[in-house]
Amino acid sequence: MEKIRQTLRDHAWARWTALGIVAFTMLTGYYLTDVMAPLKGLLEQQLSWDSSEYGFFTSAYGWFNVFLFMLIIGGIILDKMGVRFTGLSAAVIMVLGTAIKYWAVSTHSLDGQTWNILWLFPMKAQVFMAALGYAIFGVGVEVAGITVSKIIVKWFKGKELALAMGLEMATARMGTALALATSVPLAKSLGHVSKPILVCLILLVIGLIAFFIYTFMDKKLDASQAEFDKQNNVVNEEEEFKVSDIFKIVTNKGWWYIAILCVLFYSAVFPFLKYAADLMVNKFGVQESLAGTIPAMLPFGTILLTPLFGNIYDRKGKGATIMLIGSLLLIFVHGMFSIPFLNHWIIAIILIVILGIGFSLVPSAMWPSVPKIIPENQLGTAYSLIFWVQNWGLMGVPALIGWVLDKYCVTGQKVVEGVTVNTYNYTLPMLIFTSLGVLALIFAFLLKAEDKKKGYGLELPNIEK
Numbered sequence: 001m002e003k004i005r006q007t008l009r010d011h012a013w014a015r016w017t018a019l020g021i022v023a024f025t026m027l028t029g030y031y032l033t034d035v036m037a038p039l040k041g042l043l044e045q046q047l048s049w050d051s052s053e054y055g056f057f058t059s060a061y062g063w064f065n066v067f068l069f070m071l072i073i074g075g076i077i078l079d080k081m082g083v084r085f086t087g088l089s090a091a092v093i094m095v096l097g098t099a100i101k102y103w104a105v106s107t108h109s110l111d112g113q114t115w116n117i118l119w120l121f122p123m124k125a126q127v128f129m130a131a132l133g134y135a136i137f138g139v140g141v142e143v144a145g146i147t148v149s150k151i152i153v154k155w156f157k158g159k160e161l162a163l164a165m166g167l168e169m170a171t172a173r174m175g176t177a178l179a180l181a182t183s184v185p186l187a188k189s190l191g192h193v194s195k196p197i198l199v200c201l202i203l204l205v206i207g208l209i210a211f212f213i214y215t216f217m218d219k220k221l222d223a224s225q226a227e228f229d230k231q232n233n234v235v236n237e238e239e240e241f242k243v244s245d246i247f248k249i250v251t252n253k254g255w256w257y258i259a260i261l262c263v264l265f266y267s268a269v270f271p272f273l274k275y276a277a278d279l280m281v282n283k284f285g286v287q288e289s290l291a292g293t294i295p296a297m298l299p300f301g302t303i304l305l306t307p308l309f310g311n312i313y314d315r316k317g318k319g320a321t322i323m324l325i326g327s328l329l330l331i332f333v334h335g336m337f338s339i340p341f342l343n344h345w346i347i348a349i350i351l352i353v354i355l356g357i358g359f360s361l362v363p364s365a366m367w368p369s370v371p372k373i374i375p376e377n378q379l380g381t382a383y384s385l386i387f388w389v390q391n392w393g394l395m396g397v398p399a400l401i402g403w404v405l406d407k408y409c410v411t412g413q414k415v416v417e418g419v420t421v422n423t424y425n426y427t428l429p430m431l432i433f434t435s436l437g438v439l440a441l442i443f444a445f446l447l448k449a450e451d452k453k454k455g456y457g458l459e460l461p462n463i464e465k
């Protein structure tokens with residue numbers, strides 16, 4: 001009998017199709033993640049939210065992931081139960097959280113109500129419920145993110161891993177770009193700030209269906225792998241994941257450097273994006289309705305560049321160096337944004353484009369580097385722990401910036417469409433983002449040094465000859 005020489009992942013069409021499907025599910029998640037970002041002004045006008053309430057709502061993304069350890073639990077479930085169960089559950093959670101958020105922002109039943117959160121903090125009921133929905137969604141989208149990363153490693157290890165991850169992130173960024181570019185026009189044309197969330201909800205249901213379709217491919221991959229192993233007398237020596245493996249992960253210095261670089265770098269990008277539209281209005285004098293368009297260029301740039309840099313990493317290596325250069329660009333951009341007299345909108349566009357290059361370099365090398373440091377059976381947990389550390393920043397930094405804006409940066413008030421809103425000086429928030437970049441650069445250096453010492457191969461190509 002002729003032996004099977006290939007598994008499903010050896011067929012290019014199969015692995016790229018699998019990637020396309022799961023990447024689409026991530027696109028729908030990223031759309032919702034940023035759909036409220038350009039709506040800060042409209043939320044102030046239509047629902048009377050202030051910057052602190054917006055900051056509170058935005059930070060909710062990480063509540064359950066960070067404080068209830070949902071992400072880490074998600075990672076352990078992923079390593080124990082596999083990608084099909086975990087991915088489907090994550091997609092359902094995304095839909096559920098978004099439905100709650102949509103209800104909160106569209107209903108009038110919460111109007112005028114204030115609740116005492118934990119008997120301590122008075123909070124508008126509407127803001128709290130919207131935040132709760134977003135917090136639930138945050139669990140879903142983050143667990144979906146680690147699941148999709150593990151899926152990509154499953155199909156692409158030893159092949160075009162960084163290119164595949166780059167393409168997945170590029171697709172996800174299309175979701176971010178769409179959110180930034182379409183949410184204000186959608187809200188205005190459909191007549192309410194809640195309408196873009198409804199559009200997201202519909203997209204997320206389609207994303208859930210897409211992932212359901214993927215599970216059939218995943219089953220086929222497992223079956224083909226089992227058949228291949230049987231016919232070729234391959235003994236699968238990979239150990240089952242044990243909860244005690246968490247100790248192995250968190251005692252690995254290289255893993256820590258990636259996790260800390262990740263939290264610092266991403267905290268200077270994603271939370272920045274939440275305020276970027278407002279920055280454009282307040283510092284660069286851009287019209288409210290166009291303010292989302294300039295930050296939207298960032299994800300657009302990364303759509304092309306992340307796969308490109310990933311491809312370079314796959315073929316030429318230099319992963320640690322790529323992360324170093326990306327961190328340097330981050331410092332440059334935020335440093336420039338914090339200089340008060342550089343306030344022409346063309347400068348804003350140039351800086352956003354450069355940030356796009358930095359935001360392509362670091363992720364394109366960071367995520368495919370993790371499997372070089374951590375074995376595949378622990379990968380779900382390793383990614384989830386990195387995401388967990390990162391979520392502290394994604395949760396804390398927007399809240400910090402919202403608070404700093406209200407406390408130290410109010411410069412006056414203006415009337416927009418009949419409603420009085422604050423105007424802000426963004427110098428201090430931008431200096432905070434710059435400092436995060438400087439710290440990220442230090443950890444990128446430490447990672448490069450650790451790679452040299454331990455020989456992880458971060459500077460080597462991913463494609464096995």
Ligand SMILES: C[C@H](N)C(=O)N[C@@H](CCCCN)C(=O)O
Pocket residue numbers: 142145148149152165168169172266363367387390
């Ligand atoms: C926000 C999320 N925790 C995150 O860090 N996402 C990364 C992608 C990580 C997965 C790569 N396969 C991003 O850059 O969007």
